[in-house]
Amino acid sequence: MDRPICFFSDYGYTDDFAGVCRAVIARLAPEIRVIDVTHGLPERDVLAGAVVLRNTLPYMPDRAVILAVVDPGVGGPRRPVALRSHGDRLFVGPDNGLLMHAVDLDGGADVACELDNQELWLTPLSATFHGRDIFAPAAARLAGGLKLEAAGTPVEPESLDRIDLPEPRRHRDGLTAIAVLVDRFGNVALNLRARDLERARLMDTVELLTNGERYHARVARTFASVRASDIVVLIDSYGQASVAVNNGSAAEVLGLDAGDEVRIRRLG
């Protein structure tokens, strides 16, 4: 039975990149449903892409083909791969760690292959657009029922490349976290879960230190529970601790970008 394709990339919306991939899929598999989850992944940021894939995986349809492209090494030695998770989703993309946190959440990789069956590639193969020439055609065929074994040479799941999420550092009076994602509202997701805040006893009121400045912040459950323009640390809808400003942009107010450190200290 056909599988839907859930398509993630850093292709953006200015260019034809994502749309041409959709056209390639429609050419090869006109009946397959494509769900564009996002093409706004931060450019060339494999870690940020891995976080978004992992965060959103539980909301993807069962049996989906996850087609994901953040591929700064395109044209180099990194392998194009496809794999099946124990949760029976298929994953297609570059072997650079992008897929693996989501795969782990879906039960880990069951079988994997390098997408080296050139009969499935578009020709001439470009050096810079494997989304169009390798990944989209593979996803289309796999969604239509092609067996993973027919897409290329088997590879050991253990050999697939991985990328580590940064770990928060623990201090006596709190934590040092890293900003991993900034959304359009200026909310800044940290590499912290609710339990990290709890264990560090960060609650009610805290101090944030970042880029040489100090800020008071509330630890809160919703925006609605604080005043306009207050800084809050809240557990966002994906379970991550995020810095937010009610009716404003935390990224702007605190001058935060992805990769910045944020020191969180207990107050009182």
Added chain:
Amino acid sequence: MDRPICFFSDYGYTDDFAGVCRAVIARLAPEIRVIDVTHGLPERDVLAGAVVLRNTLPYMPDRAVILAVVDPGVGGPRRPVALRSHGDRLFVGPDNGLLMHAVDLDGGADVACELDNQELWLTPLSATFHGRDIFAPAAARLAGGLKLEAAGTPVEPESLDRIDLPEPRRHRDGLTAIAVLVDRFGNVALNLRARDLERARLMDTVELLTNGERYHARVARTFASVRASDIVVLIDSYGQASVAVNNGSAAEVLGLDAGDEVRIRRLG
């Protein structure tokens, strides 16, 4: 019979918000067609969203489910609601006035309910992403045939929250309007219809006063009828008077943002 879903939001295209809602709909109702009308509604601007919903309603398919999310009060006391118009479209979104101008244009609300049937929510319910956890699942079920009565507790349509469109002010020599929407071309839609211009006898040549500056402008039917870089007031494709610059951006030339006042005076 299945209804298509027309999806409007201020989720933007940088993040996964709209895409995850689409995935949730595909999970629950794989056969339902989703039309992404726009996710570029101005952030947290309920009034602008209400204007876009009303403007575009006549172009939406019959029997559509209008799923609309501009929800600055998410997590607070505002109710999540669904309602059926006399025109037999369904509307799903926050009870903050966003929906009601479009509903009025579609014959008014026939029946309404608060979306408090927790069996339809995704769990755990987040505090900040009701589009994913409440609105998208409700829209998917309603599109697939679930009766409105099964989605939650009935509420009186008269109790639904409303938001007033600003009224232009009339003067002896013209009008004072408000900029309500700025589009990507820099065209600035005002809270005026063609008849407002006619009644105020604003035609041919007028003076615009905004942000302390004066500009001459033509009242014209199309861009093609004026010279490049002329300022024009024209009736746009939704019947609104708009300030535009031929081959340029009126927002830039006149320094206009949504919410700004524009005084229009007769000349000659």
Added chain:
Amino acid sequence: MDRPICFFSDYGYTDDFAGVCRAVIARLAPEIRVIDVTHGLPERDVLAGAVVLRNTLPYMPDRAVILAVVDPGVGGPRRPVALRSHGDRLFVGPDNGLLMHAVDLDGGADVACELDNQELWLTPLSATFHGRDIFAPAAARLAGGLKLEAAGTPVEPESLDRIDLPEPRRHRDGLTAIAVLVDRFGNVALNLRARDLERARLMDTVELLTNGERYHARVARTFASVRASDIVVLIDSYGQASVAVNNGSAAEVLGLDAGDEVRIRRLG
């Protein structure tokens, strides 16, 4: 048999323009598949749009209806047209040259008509949004099987408007090219193909002169073959020579915009 619609425009993602066209298509032809190839074409830039349509055409499904709107002359004398290529694709859009390079690549125009059958237009016809009122309804009907002859008055394919792609200028020591497209990664496509570089013996190392500055660049096949932040001239995935910076933005580094001249000189 139904044809899919491939939709290209400069409508952007901030506004409802593309989404309302999709809704109009869904109203008229609920079963037709719409592939949004891109709505990020440079605003009002007919030449850039023509290049993207031509580049991407080989990836569009067979028998597709190519619906394309970059229409700075909307409301003026330019005709709305539809035509069928010898490759049996249909093309719908303004008669301003936007379509013709793609049509030529698809075997040239077989038959063409002006979209003047007003029974197919939405009413009232707006002066500024023919995408919604003329082109989308025509594309929907044609995709559903309407004969081209029923969409309006036949016109001679030779009478359709054309727009010339700029030609590179040849020098003893190289070429002067024009930047035609800048993508989200800052890669700058030039009006050059691989064979132009070869004929001018531009290989290995070259000098780029643009906006009064000189840069050394490598002529390379992939990003992976050069060092981070090197400037490269490579043949992009559409066969165009492009200026790129590995892990960076060539548009920023070289200060390049569409329309700028780039002089390429042999070195050594």
